[in-house]
Amino acid sequence: MVRKSDLFDEFRYYLCEEPVPEIDFEKSREAIYEKLDSRSRTSGTRPSKKRLLLVAAIAACLAAYPVYAVTYSYFRELKGSDENLSVKFQTATDEIKELIEDNAAGDTYINENFHDVLQERYNALGPGQAEKIIVRSPDGYRTGFFTSSLVKENYITRFELFAAVLNDKAGFEHFKPDMELPGGFVFDKGQYIYKGDWYTSEEEMEALMAEAESNGKNYAVKPINYTDQIDCIVMQYKNESDEGATLSVYVENVSNDTYILPEGTTAEEIYHNGDAIITHGLPDENEDTVKKVYYLVKNDLFYRFIFAKDIGNDNAVEIIDAFIGSSIYEDREAETVGNTGAYEEVRENEEAGETETVRNDGASEEIRQNEAAGETETAGNAGAVEEIMEEEAAGNDEATGE
Amino acid sequence: MSNRLSSCECFESIYERYSRRIYTYCCKMTARVHVAQELMQDTFVRFAEKCGWMTLQEKELSAYLFKIAHNLCVDYIRKESRFSSLKALLFCPVSPPGIEECVVNDYYSETMERCLNSLTPDQRSIMILHVVEELSHAQIASILNKSEEAVRKQYQRSKSKIRKMLEKEGVVNGEEIRLV
Numbered sequence: 001m002v003r004k005s006d007l008f009d010e011f012r013y014y015l016c017e018e019p020v021p022e023i024d025f026e027k028s029r030e031a032i033y034e035k036l037d038s039r040s041r042t043s044g045t046r047p048s049k050k051r052l053l054l055v056a057a058i059a060a061c062l063a064a065y066p067v068y069a070v071t072y073s074y075f076r077e078l079k080g081s082d083e084n085l086s087v088k089f090q091t092a093t094d095e096i097k098e099l100i101e102d103n104a105a106g107d108t109y110i111n112e113n114f115h116d117v118l119q120e121r122y123n124a125l126g127p128g129q130a131e132k133i134i135v136r137s138p139d140g141y142r143t144g145f146f147t148s149s150l151v152k153e154n155y156i157t158r159f160e161l162f163a164a165v166l167n168d169k170a171g172f173e174h175f176k177p178d179m180e181l182p183g184g185f186v187f188d189k190g191q192y193i194y195k196g197d198w199y200t201s202e203e204e205m206e207a208l209m210a211e212a213e214s215n216g217k218n219y220a221v222k223p224i225n226y227t228d229q230i231d232c233i234v235m236q237y238k239n240e241s242d243e244g245a246t247l248s249v250y251v252e253n254v255s256n257d258t259y260i261l262p263e264g265t266t267a268e269e270i271y272h273n274g275d276a277i278i279t280h281g282l283p284d285e286n287e288d289t290v291k292k293v294y295y296l297v298k299n300d301l302f303y304r305f306i307f308a309k310d311i312g313n314d315n316a317v318e319i320i321d322a323f324i325g326s327s328i329y330e331d332r333e334a335e336t337v338g339n340t341g342a343y344e345e346v347r348e349n350e351e352a353g354e355t356e357t358v359r360n361d362g363a364s365e366e367i368r369q370n371e372a373a374g375e376t377e378t379a380g381n382a383g384a385v386e387e388i389m390e391e392e393a394a395g396n397d398e399a400t401g402e
Numbered sequence: 403m404s405n406r407l408s409s410c411e412c413f414e415s416i417y418e419r420y421s422r423r424i425y426t427y428c429c430k431m432t433a434r435v436h437v438a439q440e441l442m443q444d445t446f447v448r449f450a451e452k453c454g455w456m457t458l459q460e461k462e463l464s465a466y467l468f469k470i471a472h473n474l475c476v477d478y479i480r481k482e483s484r485f486s487s488l489k490a491l492l493f494c495p496v497s498p499p500g501i502e503e504c505v506v507n508d509y510y511s512e513t514m515e516r517c518l519n520s521l522t523p524d525q526r527s528i529m530i531l532h533v534v535e536e537l538s539h540a541q542i543a544s545i546l547n548k549s550e551e552a553v554r555k556q557y558q559r560s561k562s563k564i565r566k567m568l569e570k571e572g573v574v575n576g577e578e579i580r581l582v
Contacts, residue, residue: 007568008561011517012533018514020429023439025421032417035447 076267076278078297087295087302089259089267089278249323250304259295270294272317279313282306292316298324413450416463421446423535424471430530431475431523433515441478445471468531469545476523517564525560528553 078087261267261280270277275298282291294305294316305320424445429438448470518526524546531537531545539557543550 008565011514011564011568014514015430015530016534020426020438021435023425023435025425028421028425028439028443029417032443032446032450035443036450 076269076276078276078278078295078302087259087297089261089295091261246308247319248306250302250306270313270317272321277317277320279316281310294320296320296324413446416449416467417446420464420467424467427468427471427530427535428475430518430534431472431526432478433518437478441471441474444474448474465541465545468535468537472527472545475527479523479526513568517567520563520567521560524548525556525563528556529560529564532557 075091076089078089262282265280265282267278267280270279275296278295280293282293290310292307292310294303294307296303296305303320303324305316305323307316421442425438425442428441428445429435432438432441445467449467518529521529527546528542531542532539537545539553540550542548543553546553548556
């Protein structure tokens with residue numbers, strides 16, 4: 001048996017020694033000049049892409065205005081101080097409603113048609129182009145509409161799963177959740193379970209949950225994005241004093257999503273310590289109980305609190321206040337200090353769309369988690385739908401050599 | 403040739419000195435030869451566009467090039483990841499028919515690739531810059547805009563992660579790592 005250190009040495013050796021395949025550096029040099037030439041020509045003679053986009057956006061807005069004016073009933077945007085954080089809330093436009101109705105057959109329709117539609121749209125994309133799409137939550141839950149993008153790279157590659165899985169404790173020390181919140185909400189003692197890539201680890205995650213429960217513990221599952229600086233956290237608290245009252249907390253450091261409020265619900269704004277909190281009811285799976293959701297942007301973090309039942313705004317705000325006031329992200333901030341600042345690379349983060357998943361495991365315990373995908377619906381047909389689309393792919397065009 | 407490029411007289415020599423290193427870095431980051439080639443070109447394009455107003459020392463130059471390359475590679479990996487995630491949710495392939503057959507020049511063996519895929523993009527970059535490019539943690543820290551301590555920690559975590567992965571894979575000697 002090889003010692004542990006030897007295993008890494010082997011890895012290190014092949015990482016260093018394996019020669020990279022030869023390429024023609026002369027041709028690459030020519031390609032660089034061509035790219036530079038083409039860029040300088042483009043910037044000199046054509047209207048800028050941003051200007052074209054602006055004109056297109058204005059035209060789309062004008063075209064969509066009649067629909068928007070009729071259907072508008074709620075629109076609110078929460079923004080962080082650094083402009084990167086912008087979360088929009090709105091009621092469904094006619095287009096969105098139509099989309100929902102068109103897909104009334106639900107999963108069957110999606111399963112039968114989605115792949116073909118997406119494939120068709122993907123094929124229609126030129127190299128380096130991207131199309132906005134709407135991602136819908138997979139469990140027929142009407143609230144989960146989020147924007148995402150379908151991107152075609154300008155080079156041929158194998159689209160294999162590249163997402164890294166955080167399978168050890170890396171990154172975890174950046175985050176310290178409160179163990180207790182007011183109202184009897186407690187965090188499972190010492191039992192932290194977290195996964196990076198839920199697509200590949202969903203079964204594992206469920207097994208871990210089952211294990212935690214069989215040991216008489218409340219589970220706590222936190223999917224964490226692949227970056228080493230946590231971008232997204234989901235926590236699950238359980239109210240010991242009331243078996244049914246769970247609270248899930250979703251925290252994201254950068255969010256650029258639009259949330260379509262559930263039909264028939266009315267959003268309410270609460271002001272607490274100068275912060276706007278948006279809240280609305282959320283029908284349960286069985287539609288016999290109503291959850292309560294609270295959204296808040298604070299310290300450039302986007303928070304979403306979902307209470308399994310309505311415990312009243314005052315109580316909810318007290319819990320939210322306690323949570324926000326906790327030491328979350330302290331270590332993370334400490335780790336990001338120390339930048340040289342010598343060079344500034346303007347980087348735009350793009351985040352995948354997110355969806356919500358609701359599970360009911362029969363023990364009347366609800367697991368709610370926010371994840372980076374779900375089922376997807378295409379919605380590239382402009383109109384009012386365009387209004388909810390986020391500009392998220394633009395920042396990385398350069399990486400594709402456009 | 404762009405004006406800005408012509409104003410940077412040393413571009414040619416910089417390309418001569420760094421193109422192979424940047425290509426190697428991109429290749430080891432993305433594990434795709436043609437992608438690495440493209441990203442290497444984009445690195446120099448971006449550099450050439452900016453070098454007109456920048457005066458860099460040799461040490462800074464290297465860090466700056468790696469910084470651009472790192473950002474491009476991470477962007478690529480994230481895009482890959484996002485699109486793959488989108489695909490994964492469908493439980494069926496989205497890529498154009500026959501696209502996988504078009505790729506014949508992947509770089510790593512499966513074991514190596516799995517090891518590197520288990521790292522975050524930043525961890526992967528730290529590993530390559532430290533192990534392959536032999537840069538110090540301080541140099542890497544300036545490239546990645548992190549503190550030196552954070553880089554050191556990430557490197558240790560990456561090592562531990564790779565060991566675990568290799569143990570899990572049942573690798574007992576280098577053969578299984580090397581096989582492509």
